[in-house]
Amino acid sequence: MTVAQHIAIAGQGPGVDFADVSLTLGRTAILDHVTFKVRPGTVHALVGPNGGGKSSLIKTLLGQMPHQGQLTLEWAGAPGVIGYVPQALEFDRGLPMTVDDFMAAMCQRRPAFLGLSRHYAGAIGDALERVGMQDKRKRRMGALSGGERQRVLLAQGLIPAPQLLVLDEPMSALDEAGIQVFERLLFAWRQAGITVLWIEHDLEAVKRLADHVTGLSRRVLFDEPAATALTPERLLSLFSAHPRAADVDSGSAT
Template structure:
């Protein structure tokens, strides 16, 4: 199975200062990795390291065949994002910026990718609507379409259902599960243990004293032996 991420002794941190111990994990095509752990354990720093926004303090990080500017990243929603005056179409199309290079305009391939992504997330009929007019769940679907436009081999998700009601969260998980079944690898930071246990194939747990990587079933066994996790 094709590898999307491989980490060996990877130590994330800022300005040479580690925020967690070294971790080893691999994410392959069709895997869904849930990154769990305590607040302040380094989950977001690890995500920023995978995105190429921060250099690792130590260790090795490989993303075979993937370009940093072409990773599908779905960050947490912010007030600025919610108030964007752009249309749904413009938001989705902006995911192609990393692929546009020096071209001043989006090309036919870019527009086709945006149309395809909006169709995938069930938002094609909203293309002309203003982003800020949408519900929280609809906005998150459009932002997912933008991430797919950037790159659909690997999705990096930071708390993808935070702030969504139960119905919108369930819809987002079903959508991600379908993308995952089609081969998209998913790297998801989450505090939603129920969602992670239902959908993730693998778990990476970051703790103050230890870390764990393995399949979901292996994590459940490990957690049973480490009640504090």
């Protein structure tokens, strides 16, 4: 069964309910009573300034950071799979790790040095095909461009087929061809009813591709359909704010 077929039968994604979610690190308030809902099966974008708490909110959803308030996943049936695509991949570029090695390490229980297991080989091949990286499976990860590495990260987010997919600035390193790949994936996820929570700085892409947008700068400044949310006045108020940034896991609380 191909990744596309897996996606087609993945089932309806969950709703996500953030209710008065707050996060304080030391003396710095990162999130301040954040309240909004992500509707099932929609593409929901988070936008806001650096240091505004977007990545920290994602980490609370993934169970990586403590928080106050309520965060609820509203599954239609039994809890499903959550996929995550990080903003960037930090690793020693001198490592002799091929694309196949990376996918094996991320997607299967069998140790990567034993190679791809038969159980995952087909799905991994299909995922790399969907992001246009099938012909670079034997290339070292360190020899890939930033955009190519980002495509590999998108591929690992497809295995196993998720019902909720969390994306942290997936377009940041992509070239034009990679952006087209991402947009096709986004369309397929929406068609399959997968819930997508998407951090993005490209506001034109958000307006064109998202269903709903939440503006976040420590607190929610707006929460509306994408077609009406990104007015000049709202964006001015959102990006003229200067929230205090705090280091979180050696990165900024974006």
